[in-house]
Amino acid sequence: MKLWEMTAKEILAHVLARDVSSDQVLDSFLDRISEAEPQLNAFIDVLEPSARLCASRVDKKLEKGENPGLLAGLPVAIKDNICVKGAPCTCASKMLENWIAPYDATCVSKLVEQGAIIIGKTNLDEFAMGSSTETSAFGITKNPWDTERVPGGSSGGSAAAVSSGMAPIALGTDTGGSIRQPASFTGVCGLKPTYGLVSRYGVTAFASSLDAVGPIGETVWDCALVLDAISGFDDMDPTSSARPGRSYRANLDKEVKGLKVGIAQEFLEGVEPDVLECFESKVACLEDLGIEVQVLTLPSLSYAIDIYYIIASAEASSNLARFDGVRFGRRAEAETLDELYGLSRGTGFGEEVIRRIMIGTYALSAGNKEKYYVRAAKARTMLIEDFKKSFGKVDLIISPATPYVAFKVGEKIEDSLAMYTGDLITVPVNLAGLCALSMPIGFSHAHGKMLPCGLQIIGKPYDEHTVLRLGYALEQAMGDEIRSKRVTMRQSLKPVREVELVD
Amino acid sequence: MTEVLDDTYEMMVGLEVHVELATQTKMFCRCSSRFGDPPNTNICPICMGLPGTLPQANMEAVRLAVRAALALNCSLNLTSRFDRKHYFYPDLPKGYQISQFYIPLAQAGYIEIDNPRKKIRINRVHIEEDAGKSIHAGDEITTASYSLLDFNRSGVPLIEIVSEPDIASPDEARQYLEKLQRTLAFSAVSDVKMEEGSMRVDCNISVRPKGAEAKGTPCEMKNLSSFRAVTRALAYEFERQKEILAHGGKIQRQTRHWDEVQEVTKLLRLKQTSDDYRYFPDPDLPPLQLSQDFVDEVRRSMPRLPEEIIAYYTEDLGLPRYDAEVLTLDPAISAFFEECVSLGGEPKTVSNWIMVELLGYMRNKGLSYDSIPVSPQYFVSMLDLIKEGVISGKIGKDVLITMIETGKEPKIIVEERGLQQISDEESLSRIVDEIISNNQSVVEEIKAGKEKALGFLVGQVMKVTKGKANPGKVNELLRQKLSE
Numbered sequence: 001m002k003l004w005e006m007t008a009k010e011i012l013a014h015v016l017a018r019d020v021s022s023d024q025v026l027d028s029f030l031d032r033i034s035e036a037e038p039q040l041n042a043f044i045d046v047l048e049p050s051a052r053l054c055a056s057r058v059d060k061k062l063e064k065g066e067n068p069g070l071l072a073g074l075p076v077a078i079k080d081n082i083c084v085k086g087a088p089c090t091c092a093s094k095m096l097e098n099w100i101a102p103y104d105a106t107c108v109s110k111l112v113e114q115g116a117i118i119i120g121k122t123n124l125d126e127f128a129m130g131s132s133t134e135t136s137a138f139g140i141t142k143n144p145w146d147t148e149r150v151p152g153g154s155s156g157g158s159a160a161a162v163s164s165g166m167a168p169i170a171l172g173t174d175t176g177g178s179i180r181q182p183a184s185f186t187g188v189c190g191l192k193p194t195y196g197l198v199s200r201y202g203v204t205a206f207a208s209s210l211d212a213v214g215p216i217g218e219t220v221w222d223c224a225l226v227l228d229a230i231s232g233f234d235d236m237d238p239t240s241s242a243r244p245g246r247s248y249r250a251n252l253d254k255e256v257k258g259l260k261v262g263i264a265q266e267f268l269e270g271v272e273p274d275v276l277e278c279f280e281s282k283v284a285c286l287e288d289l290g291i292e293v294q295v296l297t298l299p300s301l302s303y304a305i306d307i308y309y310i311i312a313s314a315e316a317s318s319n320l321a322r323f324d325g326v327r328f329g330r331r332a333e334a335e336t337l338d339e340l341y342g343l344s345r346g347t348g349f350g351e352e353v354i355r356r357i358m359i360g361t362y363a364l365s366a367g368n369k370e371k372y373y374v375r376a377a378k379a380r381t382m383l384i385e386d387f388k389k390s391f392g393k394v395d396l397i398i399s400p401a402t403p404y405v406a407f408k409v410g411e412k413i414e415d416s417l418a419m420y421t422g423d424l425i426t427v428p429v430n431l432a433g434l435c436a437l438s439m440p441i442g443f444s445h446a447h448g449k450m451l452p453c454g455l456q457i458i459g460k461p462y463d464e465h466t467v468l469r470l471g472y473a474l475e476q477a478m479g480d481e482i483r484s485k486r487v488t489m490r491q492s493l494k495p496v497r498e499v500e501l502v503d
Numbered sequence: 504m505t506e507v508l509d510d511t512y513e514m515m516v517g518l519e520v521h522v523e524l525a526t527q528t529k530m531f532c533r534c535s536s537r538f539g540d541p542p543n544t545n546i547c548p549i550c551m552g553l554p555g556t557l558p559q560a561n562m563e564a565v566r567l568a569v570r571a572a573l574a575l576n577c578s579l580n581l582t583s584r585f586d587r588k589h590y591f592y593p594d595l596p597k598g599y600q601i602s603q604f605y606i607p608l609a610q611a612g613y614i615e616i617d618n619p620r621k622k623i624r625i626n627r628v629h630i631e632e633d634a635g636k637s638i639h640a641g642d643e644i645t646t647a648s649y650s651l652l653d654f655n656r657s658g659v660p661l662i663e664i665v666s667e668p669d670i671a672s673p674d675e676a677r678q679y680l681e682k683l684q685r686t687l688a689f690s691a692v693s694d695v696k697m698e699e700g701s702m703r704v705d706c707n708i709s710v711r712p713k714g715a716e717a718k719g720t721p722c723e724m725k726n727l728s729s730f731r732a733v734t735r736a737l738a739y740e741f742e743r744q745k746e747i748l749a750h751g752g753k754i755q756r757q758t759r760h761w762d763e764v765q766e767v768t769k770l771l772r773l774k775q776t777s778d779d780y781r782y783f784p785d786p787d788l789p790p791l792q793l794s795q796d797f798v799d800e801v802r803r804s805m806p807r808l809p810e811e812i813i814a815y816y817t818e819d820l821g822l823p824r825y826d827a828e829v830l831t832l833d834p835a836i837s838a839f840f841e842e843c844v845s846l847g848g849e850p851k852t853v854s855n856w857i858m859v860e861l862l863g864y865m866r867n868k869g870l871s872y873d874s875i876p877v878s879p880q881y882f883v884s885m886l887d888l889i890k891e892g893v894i895s896g897k898i899g900k901d902v903l904i905t906m907i908e909t910g911k912e913p914k915i916i917v918e919e920r921g922l923q924q925i926s927d928e929e930s931l932s933r934i935v936d937e938i939i940s941n942n943q944s945v946v947e948e949i950k951a952g953k954e955k956a957l958g959f960l961v962g963q964v965m966k967v968t969k970g971k972a973n974p975g976k977v978n979e980l981l982r983q984k985l986s987e
Binding site: 082083089090096099101102103105200201202203204205207208209235236238239286314315317318320321323324326327328337341361364365366369373471 | 548551552553554555556557558559560587591593596597598652737779781783785786787789801807
């Protein structure tokens with residue numbers, strides 16, 4: 001098995017045993033990137049020189065017998081809306097095409113402190129607004145399982161990179177499902193941590209009250225490892241929680257028997273039959289593990305999409321006001337100040353971003369604010385209450401991670417509303433500040449190709465360890481079906497031969 | 504403009520005063536908030552609004568804001584909130600200003616003015632961040648060929664103090680502002696310097712027929728640069744609006760600009776509806792929670808305010824109220840005064856010398872109150888030299904100036920320049936004899952009963968001794984010799 005084919009856990013074992021150097025690990029992944037990237041477009045930038053420096057630093061530590069950190073020598077792909085000092089941070093927008101971040105996000109500096117190697121910046125929907133990575137200004141990312149399909153979004157680049165073996169682990173951001181949905185579409189694990197568990201400092205804000213940074217990995221253990229590194233209080237983020245961190249890996253193999261799991265009826269409405277079938281087969285599997293499954297109802301879920309698109313857009317319209325062409329980013333040639341603003345923003349932002357800014361500005365305007373923003377904020381507290389009530393009865397709530405498997409490029413992009421309603425299963429978790437894991441549980445064969453289906457496990461705030469524990473138990477129970485299919489899929493991603501010109 | 508009689512209309516004025524808090528660092532980052540540094544040297548990713556940055560509230564600024572609110576008799580909201588106020592302007596890095604709109608830090612305070620004695624109610628005191636500074640090449644942004652931006656001020660902590668429209672004349676506005684400035688200076692919340700922009704005043708003025716129920720339509724004047732500008736601009740606006748009303752016109756809701764040179768207000772822009780700042784709670788900042796203990800601690804550590812100090816000066820030190828008022832114009836002055844008294848200076852003497860000589864000198868030289876050019880030690884030892892009869896009061900004034908200009912100790916100045924008072928009878932008697940013999944005609948007049956002419960002879964003696972003769976002694980000797 002090549003290094004790039006291994007999970008983070010396996011690579012780490014080799015590095016710590018000093019069978020391989022972190023430089024060799026990096027080489028393997030850079031080779032894999034040159035092989036698969038041309039077909040997928042998962043990266044906006046590959047940071048080879050700085051990654052090499054980091055890898056040799058880790059190797060030196062290992063040579064000297066110093067503690068190399070939790071993630072010694074592990075390449076990590078970072079979504080390109082997270083600042084890495086000295087690297088471009090484009091947010092997949094023309095607006096920030098040439099902007100170099102002058103500082104590290106807290107989650108990035110924590111990873112680097114733990115010996116991780118930042119291998120590159122991954123593609124996303126522009127400013128993380130979208131569910132397919134089709135709104136990127138730098139091209140669409142393709143799904144490794146079927147390159148005619150989208151990888152999901154907005155963290156589509158990170159998910160595709162992990163799925164295809166271009167990085168063992170990656171960071172994504174999740175405002176309404178942007179880690180979980182692409183993880184599900186590409187058959188990997190993705191965790192949206194509780195709001196406040198991971199610092200948002202250095203993450204370009206989309207919707208400040210909903211944004212969360214989290215890991216994407218091949219396995220639950222790999223996600224737990226990253227979470228161990230990036231979670232914890234940060235005084236640069238006043239919304240980060242002061243709760244002491246804990247070891248998420250250490251809790252993974254604790255007993256799951258007796259856990260109470262709920263299925264919310266509302267989450268199953270509109271789920272396509274192939275996905276539902278896969279989900280139900282795994283419910284049976286949970287019962288075999290001694291887990292008590294019960295059906296719940298959360299009536300306020302029917303408002304979730306409306307609440308989400310008002311609050312997220314309102315906050316986005318405010319957060320994106322700083323992109324005005326004056327101090328950084330795109331600056332249009334203009335005669336007057338108003339023209340400078342209008343042209344810089346009008347040509348710097350893509351259609352979807354402009355649509356959200358318009359919706360958000362409208363929702364906050366005098367005369368509309370009470371009708372939209374204020375009502376949405378009130379309804380949000382109802383939703384939180386509904387979840388609180390449910391979590392009085394069950395430990396976890398499960399659902400399919402998405403209502404359908406990965407769709408074709410171009411299939412939904414013209415229909416914003418269809419794209420938005422696809423988020424119904426994921427947005428309530430952000431609105432209520434909960435944590436949730438998305439993990440692969442099987443495949444749909446309903447679309448001609450084998451496409452992954454995902455399970456979402458939702459937990460109470462700061463109950464990541466229970467969420468991960470159930471995920472881990474299920475992963476163990478399922479055996480290596482997912483992995484062996486992934487290996488086959490990866491093999492098929494061969495470089496496209498350039499047509500040789502013969503005269 | 505024709506004068507419309509004052510007693511037919513009345514003005515209602517409300518003031519919005521922005522005050523920079525005297526913290527070392529900015530409101531939401533740890534950059535220095537110092538004034539006057541080279542442009543764009545005190546900046547960081549946070550106060551430049553770079554993508555991904557988040558604000559962290561400065562608790563020292565909160566402490567000063569609470570102190571200000573208490574000094575202005577406000578009631579505090581133990582839970583207040585930060586909100587975003589949106590507008591586009593090049594010196595506003597984030598496209599919004601973090602302010603407190605829905606729940607301010609404090610509400611319902613007042614300032615009492617003396618003439619007429621009344622309370623001007625304060626609606627609210629809230630915390631916000633300052634914007635950067637634009638310097639336009641030209642008069643204004645619309646016509647400038649280019650504009651320069653300095654972000655040193657971006658994020659400096661401010662409080663905004665909003666009064667109710669209780670102010671009924673330009674003079675009341677001046678009294679309110681002076682009282683406010685003094686209170687904030689003494690509570691060490693801010694250095695409240697209008698010339699450096701650490702205190703800025705916006706006025707809202709409406710005019711209505713006297714006794715009318717309905718309020719008039721308000722006009723706003725922003726960023727007036729001095730108290731004088733406030734009173735002049737209000738007086739001008741009162742006349743302008745009265746004239747419109749007297750001719751049956753309607754006041755338009757406007758923002759107007761005070762032109763200092765022409766002494767007129769000019770239309771800046773019409774306010775059709777109130778500006779839409781799309782306020783909403785800042786999701787990056789949790790509510791600001793203050794414990795009662797914190798507030799009590801701020802109250803306990805409150806520096807003495809002018810009223811308390813005036814009472815001490817008049818009741819305990821026996822100064823006239825006028826003196827006490829002058830000495831509490833500024834905390835630096837009252838601190839100087841108290842230091843002198845603690846060094847043994849007699850209060851009324853110290854007060855006289857400060858009010859007349861020291862402040863007079865500072866006014867002439869254009870020195871601000873916080874740069875008193877002499878130490879209390881030297882000041883008191885100079886007064887001691889007068890008290891001990893070593894120098895006369897007149898010489899004392901010269902010594903004071905020399906002290907200020909050379910930084911030398913008063914005793915040394917007196918010695919070096921031979922300014923000791925001539926008090927010994929022998930040498931004075933000789934000089935007095937000489938003056939008497941040289942001015943026989945004046946002596947005759949005095950003997951004939953023209954007592955006042957004695958002063959001339961005293962003056963002659965002082966002239967010959969270059970002011971060093973002890974004037975009491977000279978008087979005494981002259982009377983003695985002339986009655987012989």
